[in-house]
Amino acid sequence: MEDRIVTKRLHLRPFLLSDANAIYTLCNDIEVARTTLLIPHPYSTDAAEASILSNQAAFLNGTRYAFAIESLMDACLIGSISLIIDKQHKRAELSYWFGKAHWGQGYATEAASSIIHFGFENLQLHRIWAASMTKNINSIRVLLKMNMQYEGIFRQHILKWDDYEDVSFYGILKSEYKHTTTVDISKKLLS
Template sequence: MLLETNRLLLKSYDHTLAEQVFHVVQQQAIAHTLMHLPHPYPRNFVERWITYVKESYEQGTAYELAIFLKETEQYIGNCGLVSVTKAHKKAEIGYFIDVHHWGKGYATEACQEVLAFGFTTLHLNRISGRCMTRNPASRNVLEKIGMTFEGRHRQEFMKNNLYEDIDYLAILANDYFTKR
């Protein structure tokens, strides 16, 4: 699978990307912003994660894509739809970007393309996103792609022995197509 934006290529994962993925996911700042990413990130987890991503894609339960800079073909992160539920036509968007590329709009650009894929190709009705409340940059990405804040779940998740509040946002197909 391949999606393309002005500056990015979003491609299906394969095991040849393992070292590049490890270089990004081992960054402490990334682990600090993601609910399920441990730090330090064990190298052997990368191969298993790529296998899981490929199997999920084949089953149609997730569509996670590797993000590359179009100009240099450098791997800079991940963006995709997870928890795809075809019976209810819904999914959750998720993403991370190499810390060396934060603040350049890449997450927003990738998420916009994945959102379009979800609504126009998969014909989803609802795409949600969530982030730790203490991560306003991630919430900003979700709002930039048109998602509406739906609520905050207080102390919903524990990360590094601390309870985290989680913000929930979403966009419906009707809202997406109306705003285009």
């Protein structure tokens, strides 16, 4: 099983406990927390460590493939991308976040393209879906660039900081991916 992916500018790898301080720094930004479904604010190093341990266990048992995203240029942690697996139905939920300093540079598109490829080709998934708060326009743009189809809105679906938020859902099937998606993966490292 592949556990590391290298793209043109990024290195996706499993999380390490040594990532806790970087995760804390990136996730403790209120702008990052505001646009995600599950990141609280304020964020703590204890939360970062608990997340890492949970992700490591899930990676080993194949229920969640959460990758730390590093810039190849400086090996700096810039975000996270995950596939949460539903083995029974051969589907996964795609989720990701990036530190604010790394927004708008195409990293989310590059990472999403590589992990969708991983999901369909390595994990043999049938479907990958994602959810985004409707106010997170940049995330929605990434999902559309992945050729994910808009599937609807759940109105006031989540409660985030005393406000109910609408959530949009997107999905792509393996048959759609094979015909429409081009992945720029320059190198893969096998475990």
